Amino acid sequence: MKHAFLDEHSHLDSPIHRLDPRAKLVGFVVLIAVCVTTPPDLYAAFALYLGLEIAILVMSRLPLKHVLRRMLIVLPFILMVAIFLPFFSKGGGSYNLGPVTVSGHGLMVLWNVAIKSTISVLAVILLSSTTPFPELLRGMEKMRIPHMLTTLLSFMYRYIFVLIDEMQRMRRARDSRGWKGKWIWQAKVIGHMIASLFIRSYERGERVYAAMLARGYGGEVQTLYLHQFGVMEMGFLALMILTPLAARIII
Amino acid sequence: MHHRPAVEIKDLYYAYPDGTIALRGIDLTIEEGESVGIVGPNAAGKSTLLLHLNGILVGRGEVKIFGLPVEKKNLREIRHRVGLVFQDPDDQLFSPTVFDDVAFGPINMGLTPEEILAEVSRALEEVGLEGVEGRSAHHLSYGQKKRVSIATVLSMRPDLLVLDEPSSNLDPRTRREFSELLQGMKITKIMVTHDLPFVFENCDRVVILSQGRLVADGDAFSILSDEDLLFQHGLELPYGFYPARNERTGDLRDLYREN
Numbered sequence: 338m339k340h341a342f343l344d345e346h347s348h349l350d351s352p353i354h355r356l357d358p359r360a361k362l363v364g365f366v367v368l369i370a371v372c373v374t375t376p377p378d379l380y381a382a383f384a385l386y387l388g389l390e391i392a393i394l395v396m397s398r399l400p401l402k403h404v405l406r407r408m409l410i411v412l413p414f415i416l417m418v419a420i421f422l423p424f425f426s427k428g429g430g431s432y433n434l435g436p437v438t439v440s441g442h443g444l445m446v447l448w449n450v451a452i453k454s455t456i457s458v459l460a461v462i463l464l465s466s467t468t469p470f471p472e473l474l475r476g477m478e479k480m481r482i483p484h485m486l487t488t489l490l491s492f493m494y495r496y497i498f499v500l501i502d503e504m505q506r507m508r509r510a511r512d513s514r515g516w517k518g519k520w521i522w523q524a525k526v527i528g529h530m531i532a533s534l535f536i537r538s539y540e541r542g543e544r545v546y547a548a549m550l551a552r553g554y555g556g557e558v559q560t561l562y563l564h565q566f567g568v569m570e571m572g573f574l575a576l577m578i579l580t581p582l583a584a585r586i587i588i
Numbered sequence: 589m590h591h592r593p594a595v596e597i598k599d600l601y602y603a604y605p606d607g608t609i610a611l612r613g614i615d616l617t618i619e620e621g622e623s624v625g626i627v628g629p630n631a632a633g634k635s636t637l638l639l640h641l642n643g644i645l646v647g648r649g650e651v652k653i654f655g656l657p658v659e660k661k662n663l664r665e666i667r668h669r670v671g672l673v674f675q676d677p678d679d680q681l682f683s684p685t686v687f688d689d690v691a692f693g694p695i696n697m698g699l700t701p702e703e704i705l706a707e708v709s710r711a712l713e714e715v716g717l718e719g720v721e722g723r724s725a726h727h728l729s730y731g732q733k734k735r736v737s738i739a740t741v742l743s744m745r746p747d748l749l750v751l752d753e754p755s756s757n758l759d760p761r762t763r764r765e766f767s768e769l770l771q772g773m774k775i776t777k778i779m780v781t782h783d784l785p786f787v788f789e790n791c792d793r794v795v796i797l798s799q800g801r802l803v804a805d806g807d808a809f810s811i812l813s814d815e816d817l818l819f820q821h822g823l824e825l826p827y828g829f830y831p832a833r834n835e836r837t838g839d840l841r842d843l844y845r846e847n
């Protein structure tokens with residue numbers, strides 16, 4: 338069965354794609370950290386963060402449609418929560434919009450949530466669309482993030498779709514025999530499916546472990562790291578760290 | 589030089605932790621260069637026997653690989669020399685990318701980065717799949733996954749290739765191509781399966797494993813043409829398939845008897 342890539346477009350070629358994953362990871366995390374701690378009324382700072390991201394977007398030659406689509410998946414959830422704030426919040430002056438009143442304080446909170454989540458989500462999309470997930474993991478390993486964690490993530494990346502396929506097949510087998518999940522006592526069937534998925538995964542885990550042992554596994558998954566931290570990486574980091582910081586200090 | 593068979597098994601017993609006895613006294617010697625099919629019905633102990641060849645399971649009795657007893661201090665070398673390919677490629681390929689999977693063995697062997705890169709591209713070339721290094725195994729076709737599975741052990745330059753159900757789930761063309769790939773590899777091969785035509789195509793020697801015992805051992809033609817023997821041990825030739833000797837080349841070939 339066909340599934341969406343977690344890291345679609347990450348195999349394109351551009352100066353951003355070629356960067357060492359470590360630089361991108363640090364750069365985007367710093368950008369997000371600086372962004373979320375910026376006071377909401379520093380409009381120029383937000384414009385600068387967004388400008389920086391748009392510059393990277395252009396350099397990375399990612400299809401704009403892909404980026405917008407990804408943002409549409411995440412943003413509505415955040416905005417759903419925030420959209421009502423101006424109506425229920427009090428203080429900071431109020432504006433009359435026909436029958437409802439909108440509070441100035443609430444509007445500020447909405448703006449704060451909206452701009453910060455937009456910038457942060459865009460940063461994550463840029464990172465994941467320019468860096469193949471396995472390379473990101475290797476970068477994390479290289480940065481001394483515990484192997485246990487990166488190995489766990491790497492198995493998750495490898496097996497999540499295998500598990501989804503397995504669940505899909507069970508569901509088809511169930512529905513083919515006329516199951517209709519209408520009644521609460523039929524919840525038992527779902528319980529059995531979850532249990533059976535667990536057992537299958539457990540057994541797969543044992544087989545995978547045997548396959549690892551067969552190829553000389555000795556307790557630590559090692560990978561080959563082929564990226565070099567060079568001038569481009571330094572430049573990128575300087576751009577991603579110094580510009581937002583400077584903006585915070587000066588503005 | 590002292591004579592050292594590739595595999596030497598003497599009086600091997602194995603019982604699973606739940607008490608199920610899987611192997612009841614196996615004696616088997618396989619010489620270097622042979623290609624041997626181990627056939628038997630489901631639950632005959634075939635896969636259990638395979639897992640003894642590189643010490644994933646250790647039973648009572650003696651197992652020697654190229655003269656080395658399978659015991660803890662030799663495991664490193666034995667696992668390097670025995671390339672074990674599991675039945676389900678989703679078990680064999682556990683890394684996020686094809687490259688990581690093919691490089692897994694060489695890295696564990698402690699090769700240098702240059703050697704690792706060279707081994708990975710050589711192994712992938714050998715199975716005819718250059719250029720898929722960066723892909724995730726999930727995005728390969730089943731036949732490609734099977735090939736990459738072989739590459740993951742070829743990259744370790746094994747002396748003995750051990751395959752568990754190599755032909756399962758392959759469509760006819762992929763199966764034929766996979767069979768040709770195996771025939772082109774000139775190393776000692778052991779495969780367990782109940783796919784008798786596949787064994788006939790790929791193996792010179794066939795042993796039958798039934799209820800944890802070796803019940804027959806001989807050249808592929810004489811075993812596979814003995815329908816009574818096969819039937820006794822839960823094996824049957826697929827409809828329309830009868831092994832025949834190809835007189836013209838003297839080779840054993842599976843020909844389809846007319847009518």
